[in-house]
Amino acid sequence: MNTAVIQRATRASRIGAIVGVLLVLAAISMPWWAERSSQRLAAEFLYTLALAQMWNLLAGYGGLLSVGQQAFIGLGGYSLVLFGLQAGINPFLIVPLAGLITGLIAVPTAAIVFRLRGAYFAVGTWVVAEVFRLLIANTTSLGGGSGTSITSTVIGIPAWWRESLTLWMALALGAGATLAVYLLLRSRHGLALTAVRDSEPAAESLGISVKRIKWFVYIASAVGCGMAGALIFITKLRIAPEAAFSIDWTATMFFVVVIGGIGTIEGPIVGTLVFFILRELLSDYGTWYMIILGSVAVAFMLWIPRGIWGLVGGRFDMHFFPVQRRLKLPEPQSNNKEE
């Protein structure tokens, strides 16, 4: 039978899958062979990756340029205060709980910010994040404006378990976010999402409910950021509204995704790597470090808007996470099969 087949894997993706599994195994086993400082760095890398994937899903695929994802990071962090400090639940159990909470809060939030479009939506989400920050800063039972220590939530958990669980959860979030976005994009809904990214009117005319898909992406991203937020503040052990709802979180996501390559799954991974390398190299320069980061982001947007992965992956037609469908025709006569 000579029929056309639809190819979804590439050689790079098969190699990528093997490398990915090896990397995940290496990360899982880190508590037995790595130093504590490198474990912490790995955890930080992984939760930054999770945040970047969430923002990429939102902005790169959903076309929703949020400048307010710090709202959900902060709310995730404050779940620790409410459920850990006050209700006494194990902080690591709060991480998924925080995702649920932020997802629920995102529903009414979406109803309000979706009244704004494009660039207006962006600033609107920022206002919402500020509202949450001010509400919490005015709530004395949550620590008020000066914040509170959450150390007592992790007391009683042995240090080894605390460090290891943090790393494993960060791994679950970082790798999980990457995998989730990948699987979503390969699914039927992924096809709809990419259509929305490329042209909203065209997608709408094909029967895709643009509104519903944007809503879904917004909630999903809120859940991811909420879980990451809870984990981040387990590692920091102290939370204050200024830090939890800081625009710096969104600045980091922006930077990572744009440098790496917006609208690709590989991009956030590459971007997170570049971000950590730059930070290691330049963190001694303090204020100038921020000025350099800002300049690099501006330069990328002006001259390399597709980011590093857009440049490299496009040049060599390399896809570690192939989401497209390629038609492979039999020789010599061909038979078209539509997807």
Place this chain on the structure above:
Amino acid sequence: MGEWINTILQGLLLGGLYSLFATGLALSFGIMRMINIAHGDFAILAAFAAIAVVEPLGLDPFVVLLLIVPLMAGFGYVLQRIILNRTLGQDILPPLLVTFGMSIIIQNLLLVAFSADTRSLSVGELGIASVPLGGDVAVGVFPLIVMAVAVAVLGGLQWLFSATPLGRAFRAASDDREVAQLMGIDNRHIYGVAMAIAMGIVAIAGVFLAIRANINPTEGPARLLYAFEAVIIGGLGSLWGTLAGGVILGVAQTIGGKLDPGWGILAGHLAFLAVLVVKPNGLFPRTRER
């Protein structure tokens, strides 16, 4: 009772300042269809530039405006021509991200140059002078001046838009870029001029803010949010709407702050969200956003 009337009057006049912040933002929204995330930071930059001139030379802040406003306007023109024009197009990400990057750069450059200390500009007696309105009700002279300037700026823009060739070019470039270009309008130059005007107005706003209150290098984003809220409350495309939006925001903030010092800014944000829920297009919309 007099106390509350005072509070509301203060809020009304604060609206003048917010309107000055919002006008520049509304111009770049309206004409270039871009949102300048660094808008507030440019105001703070202008204020610090004024402080840097006033302190060693001992000049009057109002005189310094004659220097700062053209300087910022020129800077705005060059910035638009060299950088921002390159980011304009169908995709809204590039202008958003480039101005976001600029916001971070400006804040940190100001931190390097002026440290994180709060600063302000002094206008001497004028800063505390007030006009009694009978009973225990009084309004400050300086806030009145700010409001008068805000109204004058809006009046000037109204005249510019409706009665001059430049204003016609602005409206044309705003309505349809391509067709405006076909009609012989040089969009790049028009956008540059629009940014120059926006930057000149926001420079006034920044200097007035530094006279009114203490400022520090990192408060630009907060100013951007107030300006944005005033624009959206007023309604997109409406010049005088920004004044109404600024006044509503100012009154909400002062009333909130009067009830509890921690609630002032929050009350402003909530007023904005309430308008968004009830009237998503703002109170006096003139154009439909695209």
